[in-house]
Amino acid sequence: xxxxxxxxxxxxxxxxxxxxxxxxxxxxxxxxxxxxxxxxxxxxxxxxxxxxxxxxxxxxxxxxxxxxxxxxxxxxxxxxxxxxxxxxxxxxxxxxxxxxxxxxxxxxxxxxxxxxxxxxxxxxxxxxxxxxxxxxxxxxxxxxxxxxxxxxxxxxxxxxxxxxxxxxxx
Amino acid sequence: xxxxxxxxxxxxxxxxxxxxxxxxxxxxxxxxxxxxxxxxxxxxxxxxxxxxxxxxxxxxxxxxxxxxxxxxxxxxxxxxxxxxxxxxxxxxxxxxxxxxxxxxxxxxxxxxxxxxxxxxxxxxxxxxxxxxxxxxxxxxxxxxx
Numbered sequence: 096x097x098x099x100x101x102x103x104x105x106x107x108x109x110x111x112x113x114x115x116x117x118x119x120x121x122x123x124x125x126x127x128x129x130x131x132x133x134x135x136x137x138x139x140x141x142x143x144x145x146x147x148x149x150x151x152x153x154x155x156x157x158x159x160x161x162x163x164x165x166x167x168x169x170x171x172x173x174x175x176x177x178x179x180x181x182x183x184x185x186x187x188x189x190x191x192x193x194x195x196x197x198x199x200x201x202x203x204x205x206x207x208x209x210x211x212x213x214x215x216x217x218x219x220x221x222x223x224x225x226x227x228x229x230x231x232x233x234x235x236x237x238x239x240x241x242x243x244x245x246x247x248x249x250x251x252x253x254x255x256x257x258x259x260x261x262x263x264x265x
Numbered sequence: 266x267x268x269x270x271x272x273x274x275x276x277x278x279x280x281x282x283x284x285x286x287x288x289x290x291x292x293x294x295x296x297x298x299x300x301x302x303x304x305x306x307x308x309x310x311x312x313x314x315x316x317x318x319x320x321x322x323x324x325x326x327x328x329x330x331x332x333x334x335x336x337x338x339x340x341x342x343x344x345x346x347x348x349x350x351x352x353x354x355x356x357x358x359x360x361x362x363x364x365x366x367x368x369x370x371x372x373x374x375x376x377x378x379x380x381x382x383x384x385x386x387x388x389x390x391x392x393x394x395x396x397x398x399x400x401x402x403x404x405x406x407x408x409x410x
Contacts, residue, residue, distance in 0.1 A: 127303075134301030134329060136288065137336045139266050141344045151344045160339065160348050161331040171303040192318055195327040199352040228319050254327075261319050 100189055100231060102223045114181045114216040114237065120170045123158055123210045131162040158206040163250045167212035167241040182218055182237040183258055189233040190260030196234065199253040204243070211244040219253065229259035266340035273374065273381035273406040282369035282385060284340035288333070290325060290363045302328030324358035325365070330398050334387050337367040338402050345407040353387070353400030363391040369402070381408045 121127075125145075132142050140147035141157065148156040158166065180193055206212065220236040234257045241250040266284060288294060295310050307314040309326045316322065331351065338348050359365045369387035376382070383406055389398035 130297075131301040131328075131332060132336075134294075134297040135332045135336045136286065137266075137332075137340070139336075139339055141339075148344075153344075159332070159335065160351065161328065161335045165303055165328070168303075172305045174305040174307055195355060197352070197354040198327060198331060199350070200331065201350050202348055261317075 106221050109186045109218050112218045116215050117169050119166045119212045123166045131159050163206050167214040182235045189258045192259040192261045195256050197255045201251040204249045206249050214239045214241045232257050232259040270343040270345050273408045276383050278371050280371050282341050285368045287366040290361050298329045304328050322360040333367045342404050347405040350403040357394045357397030365391050381406050
């Protein structure tokens with residue numbers, strides 16, 4: 096018989112837990128912003144054209160908003176079968192299934208070419224909620240606060256993921 | 266994207282965000298998704314693996330969905346506007362063959378501490394299931410005053 100997932104014990108132990116810090120592998124650069132814009136067909140010159148952006152109040156190209164978390168990350172995700180999610184590396188897993196359910200991004204300051212970003216992450220909520228794939232699925236919300244090289248907060252990301260037991264044909 | 270700067274006074278509650286657009290989920294888009302998001306999780310580009318996890322097919326990743334919604338808003342608010350908050354839920358998946366459309370509507374406008382805010386409902390929908398990615402955005406716009 097499978098061991099029961101003690102959600103109350105997990106909540107007591109892990110809500111509020113710091114997951115450590117990450118530093119962006121590279122500074123903020125033009126090319127990753129261009130590739131991020133290209134994937135959704137964005138041609139806004141504020142993110143792509145230095146000559147145009149110099150004439151705006153930003154005095155130069157700034158990061159497309161949703162590219163910001165990429166610059167605070169230690170590199171690309173690896174092509175692995177079980178996604179590496181820091182929050183799920185520390186709490187007991189329900190299973191190998193992971194789906195990202197919701198995000199909230201708050202953008203506090205523009206991010207400029209050459210900025211170096213870092214992030215501190217902590218778990219802010221853990222709960223159990225049924226889904227079609229698994230009636231005992233576990234939901235985890237974590238918060239990453241991203242700062243620039245001056246220590247200024249540039250972005251806050253709250254991300255809720257669910258962790259479920261894969262039951263093929265079951 | 267909008268050619269002219271929009272101002273807070275120009276915005277009417279209940280009006281649609283005029284920069285709606287669509288993308289077709291195909292193999293080229295999947296390649297762009299990986300390149301642009303740096304998300305190499307197999308569920309987003311390896312069909313056999315995706316199906317082994319219990320989902321029907323590969324599906325668009327979080328970075329792509331957030332960027333689609335952000336483009337809808339940043340195309341609209343212009344260089345003098347600021348996207349302050351973007352929130353969304355991933356309730357349905359967008360698979361190859363889907364046409365995904367970004368849309369939005371203004372729900373409120375207000376001034377707080379001399380800052381001119383506009384709240385919006387924003388979402389992504391596809392032809393199979395309708396709205397799959399509902400969300401909200403708060404933007405700051407310049408004022409004519």
